[in-house]
Amino acid sequence: MSYAYHEPSELDEALALLARHGDDAHAVAGATAFMLLYRQGLLRPSHVVGLRRVRSLGGIRDDGGALVIGATATHREAERSPLVARHCAALARAFASVATVRVRNQATVGGNLAHADPAQDPPAMLLALDAAVTAVSPGGTREIPLAELFVDVLTTSLAPGELITAVRVPALAPGTRAAYVKFLPRTADDYATVSVAATLRRSEDGRVADVRVVLGAVGPTPIRATSAEDALRGAAPDAARIAEAAALARDAADPIDDVRGSAAYKREMARVWTERALRSLVA
Amino acid sequence: MTDVLRTPERRVEGREKVTGTARYAADAAREGMLHAAFAGSPYPHARVLAVDTAAARAVPGVRAVLTGADVRPARFGRRLLDWPVLAWDRVRFIGDRVAAVAADTPEAAERAAALVDVTYEELPAVFDMDAALAPGAPLIHPDAADYRMLGVTRPPVPHPNAQGHQVHEHGDPAAGFAAAARVFEHELALPPVHHAYLEPRAALVWIDGATVHVVTTNKAPFSLRAQLAAVAGVAEDAIVVHTPHVGGDFGGKGLSLDEWPLYFLARVTGRPVRSVLRYADELQISNTRHGARIRLRTGVDRDGRITAHEARVRFDGGAYAAGKPIPFLMPGEAMATLAGYRVPAARVEATCAYTNHLPAGHDRAPGQPQNSFAAESHLDLIARELGVDPLELRERNAIRAGDVDVHGDEWHASEMPRVLAELRRASGWGRPLPPGHGRGVALGARHVGRGKTSLELTLDERGDVVVRSGVTDQGGGALTMIGRVVARELAIAPERVRVEQVDTARSPVDPGVGGSRVTMVHGNAALDGARKLAAARDAGAAPPIRVVGSADQTAHMFGSYAYAVEVELDRETGAFRVVDATLVADVGTVINPVAVRGQLEGGFAFGLGQALMEELAIVGGRVVTASFGEYKIPSIADVPPLRLVLLTDAPGPGPFGAKSVGELANPAVVGAVANAVADAGARVLTLPISAEKVLAALRGGAA
Numbered sequence: 001m002s003y004a005y006h007e008p009s010e011l012d013e014a015l016a017l018l019a020r021h022g023d024d025a026h027a028v029a030g031a032t033a034f035m036l037l038y039r040q041g042l043l044r045p046s047h048v049v050g051l052r053r054v055r056s057l058g059g060i061r062d063d064g065g066a067l068v069i070g071a072t073a074t075h076r077e078a079e080r081s082p083l084v085a086r087h088c089a090a091l092a093r094a095f096a097s098v099a100t101v102r103v104r105n106q107a108t109v110g111g112n113l114a115h116a117d118p119a120q121d122p123p124a125m126l127l128a129l130d131a132a133v134t135a136v137s138p139g140g141t142r143e144i145p146l147a148e149l150f151v152d153v154l155t156t157s158l159a160p161g162e163l164i165t166a167v168r169v170p171a172l173a174p175g176t177r178a179a180y181v182k183f184l185p186r187t188a189d190d191y192a193t194v195s196v197a198a199t200l201r202r203s204e205d206g207r208v209a210d211v212r213v214v215l216g217a218v219g220p221t222p223i224r225a226t227s228a229e230d231a232l233r234g235a236a237p238d239a240a241r242i243a244e245a246a247a248l249a250r251d252a253a254d255p256i257d258d259v260r261g262s263a264a265y266k267r268e269m270a271r272v273w274t275e276r277a278l279r280s281l282v283a
Numbered sequence: 284m285t286d287v288l289r290t291p292e293r294r295v296e297g298r299e300k301v302t303g304t305a306r307y308a309a310d311a312a313r314e315g316m317l318h319a320a321f322a323g324s325p326y327p328h329a330r331v332l333a334v335d336t337a338a339a340r341a342v343p344g345v346r347a348v349l350t351g352a353d354v355r356p357a358r359f360g361r362r363l364l365d366w367p368v369l370a371w372d373r374v375r376f377i378g379d380r381v382a383a384v385a386a387d388t389p390e391a392a393e394r395a396a397a398l399v400d401v402t403y404e405e406l407p408a409v410f411d412m413d414a415a416l417a418p419g420a421p422l423i424h425p426d427a428a429d430y431r432m433l434g435v436t437r438p439p440v441p442h443p444n445a446q447g448h449q450v451h452e453h454g455d456p457a458a459g460f461a462a463a464a465r466v467f468e469h470e471l472a473l474p475p476v477h478h479a480y481l482e483p484r485a486a487l488v489w490i491d492g493a494t495v496h497v498v499t500t501n502k503a504p505f506s507l508r509a510q511l512a513a514v515a516g517v518a519e520d521a522i523v524v525h526t527p528h529v530g531g532d533f534g535g536k537g538l539s540l541d542e543w544p545l546y547f548l549a550r551v552t553g554r555p556v557r558s559v560l561r562y563a564d565e566l567q568i569s570n571t572r573h574g575a576r577i578r579l580r581t582g583v584d585r586d587g588r589i590t591a592h593e594a595r596v597r598f599d600g601g602a603y604a605a606g607k608p609i610p611f612l613m614p615g616e617a618m619a620t621l622a623g624y625r626v627p628a629a630r631v632e633a634t635c636a637y638t639n640h641l642p643a644g645h646d647r648a649p650g651q652p653q654n655s656f657a658a659e660s661h662l663d664l665i666a667r668e669l670g671v672d673p674l675e676l677r678e679r680n681a682i683r684a685g686d687v688d689v690h691g692d693e694w695h696a697s698e699m700p701r702v703l704a705e706l707r708r709a710s711g712w713g714r715p716l717p718p719g720h721g722r723g724v725a726l727g728a729r730h731v732g733r734g735k736t737s738l739e740l741t742l743d744e745r746g747d748v749v750v751r752s753g754v755t756d757q758g759g760g761a762l763t764m765i766g767r768v769v770a771r772e773l774a775i776a777p778e779r780v781r782v783e784q785v786d787t788a789r790s791p792v793d794p795g796v797g798g799s800r801v802t803m804v805h806g807n808a809a810l811d812g813a814r815k816l817a818a819a820r821d822a823g824a825a826p827p828i829r830v831v832g833s834a835d836q837t838a839h840m841f842g843s844y845a846y847a848v849e850v851e852l853d854r855e856t857g858a859f860r861v862v863d864a865t866l867v868a869d870v871g872t873v874i875n876p877v878a879v880r881g882q883l884e885g886g887f888a889f890g891l892g893q894a895l896m897e898e899l900a901i902v903g904g905r906v907v908t909a910s911f912g913e914y915k916i917p918s919i920a921d922v923p924p925l926r927l928v929l930l931t932d933a934p935g936p937g938p939f940g941a942k943s944v945g946e947l948a949n950p951a952v953v954g955a956v957a958n959a960v961a962d963a964g965a966r967v968l969t970l971p972i973s974a975e976k977v978l979a980a981l982r983g984g985a986a
Binding site: 002036039040100183185186187188189190191193258259261262265268269272 | 390561563855856857858895896898900907908910912913915916917918920921973974975978
C-alpha cells in the first residue's frame with residue numbers, strides 16, 4: 001500500500017493527525033467502504049488514520065433512556081446488543097440487514113454514517129428514529145441531526161478533520177412502534193432496491209399521534225417522506241389512508257435507473273414497501 | 284475390501300485448500316520479479332493514431348513500456364489469432380490493450396500505465412448482433428484475411444463481421460411444417476454473463492536461456508504452449524507451462540490474456556514479470572458467455588409431437604473470436620436448439636457476430652444455456668397454447684432410442700423417458716400448489732466428453748502407485764478421480780495412489796480440462812494404466828513397474844437430465860423465489876460421489892444465478908456491472924434445497940461405466956425457472972428474470 005497507516009490510541013492524537021495532513025489524510029475504522037473506494041482509485045490518501053484503537057470511540061450504552069452507539073462499534077455488535085434490541089428491535093434488524101456477517105464483523109456504525117451511502121440500511125432507520133451524531137474536531141464538539149448530516153451521495157456535512165464519535169438515538173415515546181423493511185429481489189447480500197424505515201405511535205383513540213417514514217436507496221440521501229407522514233398524522237390509519245400515504249411516498253422517492261431497476265419501478269416499489277411497513281405498524 | 288467407489292472421496296488437494304497452504308498462480312514469485320500493468324482503450328472502436336510513452340517511462344521503477352508497435356504483428360487466440368497482444372492500429376472494445384508496463388512495484392506499473400498518452404480517432408461502433416451483420420455495417424476486422432488459424436483452415440463466413448456461421452438441415456423441414464397441425468414461433472434473448480470464478484487470472488513469465496517458463500491460471504497448459512509457440516515464434520519444447528491449482532474455471536480460463544504481453548515484457552527486460560488481474564478487469568475484458576438472440580419456429584401435430592423445427596441463432600461474439608477453441612468459431616453447442624428431443628426435420632442456422640463489446644468465449648456448457656432457455660420456453664408456450672401439461676408435452680417428444688435429435692443424429696440409447704418418469708414421481712408433479720406458486724419443467728442433454736490423453740503410472744515395491752498427469756484440476760476433482768480409478772482397479776486403498784500434476788515438460792501431451800472430458804478421457808487412461816500395471820505385476824515384473832496409460836474416447840453418447848422447479852411469486856413486486864427444486868440426472872457409474880453431488884448442486888446454483896440476476900450490463904460498450912456489488916451471483920443464502928435423484932444404472936463410456944456431470948445440469952435451470960414463473964402468471968422472454976420484468980409481465984406489458 002502506498003500510504004502511511006497511523007493507529008493512534010487517543011482521540012486527540014487522531015484529530016491532530018487529521019489536522020496535520022489535511023486533504024492527504026483519510027480516517028477509517030473498519031475500512032470496508034474505504035477499501036472498495038481505494039481499490040477503484042476513488043480515494044488516494046497518503047495518510048490513513050485507523051480509529052479502532054481509540055477506546056473512547058467504542059461501546060454501546062444507555063444514557064438516561066437514550067441509546068448511544070460508539071462510532072467504532074461494529075454492525076455485528078450493534079445487531080446483537082441487548083441494549084439496541086431493547087431500545088428498538090427494528091434498529092437491530094437494520095444493522096443486521098447490512099451486507100454479510102463477514103462485513104458486519106468489520107464495518108462500524110460511525111463509519112457507515114460517515115460514508116453516507118444512501119443505499120445503506122442504518123441511515124434510513126436512524127433518521128426515522130430522529131438520531132443525531134456527535135462530531136468532534138479540534139474546534140470542539142457538536143451534535144448533528146441525521147437529517148442534516150447527509151448532504152448528497154457519499155457526502156456529509158462533516159467538516160474536514162471532523163470525526164463522528166457516536167450516534168445518539170433518543171428515547172422513543174411510549175407506544176412507538178418501528179419497522180425496517182428491505183426489498184431484495186436479487187440476493188440476500190445485495191444493496192436494497194428500496195428500503196423503508198418507519199415509526200408510528202397512536203393516541204388512545206387509535207389515531208396517529210406521530211409518524212416518520214424514511215425511504216432508503218431511492219435518492220441521493222435517505223429521504224424523509226414528510227407528505228406521507230402528514231397524510232397520516234391525526235388520521236385513523238385504515239387501509240385507505242395507508243394506501244394514500246404510500247402513494248405520497250412514491251412521489252417523494254427520487255431514484256435513478258440502475259441494475260436494480262428503473263426509476264419508475266423503484267418509485268412503485270417505494271409505494272408498495274411503504275404500505276407494507278405502515279401496515280405492519282398498525283396490525 | 285469394500286468398493287472404493289462406494290466410499291465418499293477425500294480430495295487429494297483438499298487439505299491444502301482448506302488450510303490455506305495451496306499455492307495459486309498469483310502466489311508464484313521469482314527473484315528480481317517485475318510487475319505488469321496495462322493501458323486499455325476508453326473507446327469501443329477507434330483508430331490508434333499515436334502512443335506517447337514518455338511520461339510513463341519517467342515514472343521511477345519502470346523498466347519497460349511496450350506498445351503495439353513493439354509487438355506487431357503478434358495476435359493471439361485459442362484457434363483464430365485475431366486479438367492483437369497490444370493494439371497497434373485499432374482498438375475494438377473498451378479495455379482493449381494498447382500498452383504494457385513492467386515496473387519494480389505494482390503501484391509504479393499502474394501509475395505508469397495511467398500516464399500512457401494515446402491519441403485516438405473514434406470510429407463508428409456496432410453493439411447489436413443484427414446491426415453488425417447487416418450490409419454496410421462498420422467493419423471491425425478489415426484485415427481478417429491475414430489472420431492465422433491454428434491447425435485448420437477457417438470456414439467461410441457470410442459477412443466480414445461474422446466470426447462463425449453454421450447451417451444444419453436434416454429431414455424435410457418444408458414437408459414437416461406443411462404436415463403440422465400448428466406452427467409456433469418465438470424469440471428470446473439473453474445477455475452476456477461472467478463465470479464468476481473465485482480466482483482472478485494471474486500469470487508469471489520468465490525466460491531462462493532458451494526456455495520460456497509460464498506459470499498460469501490457464502486450465503489447458505498444452506494448448507497454451509501451442510498458442511504461445513505460434514504467437515512468439517518459439518518451438519513448443521522451448522516453452523514450459525506450469526499450472527498450479529486453478530481456483531475455478533467454468534471454461535473461462537481456457538483463454539490466456541496477460542501471458543502474451545508478459546512474454547514480450549520478460550523478453551525485453553530479461554526479468555520475470557507477473558500480473559494478477561483485478562476482478563473489475565475480469566468483468567470488463569475477459570471471455571464472457573455469449574449474449575444471444577434466438578428465434579425458434581416449430582411445427583407440431585395434433586398431439587403436440589414435433590414435426591419440423593427451424594431456428595435462427597445469433598451470438599454476440601464481441602470484439603474477438605480468440606476465446607473460442609472450436610474451428611467453427613462458435614460456442615460449442617451453438618446448434619443445439621432442441622437438445623434432448625426427437626426432431627424428425629430441422630433447419631438450424633447460427634451466426635456469431637463481431638461487435639464492439641468485450642470478447643465472448645467459453646463458459647460452462649458453451650451455447651447450451653442460451654439454446655436451452657429459448658427451447659424450453661418455446662415448448663412451454665406451445666404446451667400452454669395446446670392445453671397440454673408441459674411435462675406431458677416433453678414426455679411425448681423426449682428422444683428415445685432410434686430417434687434422431689436436432690442435429691439429425693440417431694440416439695442408440697436414451698434415458699430421457701426414464702428421467703422424465705422419475706422427475707414426475709420425485710417432484711410430486713401435479714400436486715396442487717398454493718396460490719401465488721408456479722411450477723416449471725425443463726430437460727436437457729449433454730454429450731459425454733471426447734478426446735485422448737496419456738498419463739504415466741509407477742508401481743513401487745510396497746505396491747503403492749504414483750500417477751503423473753499433465754491435466755490440471757480446476758476444482759472438479761480430476762486428480763482425485765484418477766487416483767480412485769487406479770485404486771479400484773488394483774484393489775488398493777485410494778491413499779496408496781498419489782496423483783501428481785506435472786508441467787508440460789514432464790508429461791505426455793494432454794488436452795486439459797474442458798468439454799466434460801476428464802472423467803471419460805483421463806479416467807479411461809488411468810484405468811488402462813492400472814490394467815497394464817496389474818498385468819505386469821501378475822506376469823512377475825519386478826517393481827518399480829512403469830507404464831503409460833492411454834485413452835482415446837470417441838463414443839458419441841449423452842447424459843440426460845431434467846428439472847422441476849416451484850416458485851413463489853409476490854404479485855405486488857414481481858419478486859419471486861424458488862422454493863422447491865428437483866433434479867433427476869443420468870450420470871452412469873459414480874467415481875467421486877461428493878464431487879458429483881457438488882457439480883450438480885453447483886450447476887443448479889450456477890443456472891439459478893443466470894436465471895434470476897446475472898447480467899453483464901453494457902452501456903455504450905462499457906460494462907457497468909464491473910464489481911460483485913453490482914454483478915450479483917447467488918450466495919448460499921439464496922440457493923434453495925435441491926432434491927437430487929441420480930440414475931446410475933445406464934453405463935457411459937467412462938471408467939466402470941461413468942458419464943460426465945461438470946456441464947450436465949446448469950443449462951436447463953434457466954428454462955425451468957422461466958417456466959415456473961410463467962406458470963405463476965408472468966412469462967418473461969429475456970434473461971435475467973428480474974422482479975421488474977415479472978411485474979411488467981403480470982401487468983400485461985412487454986417483458
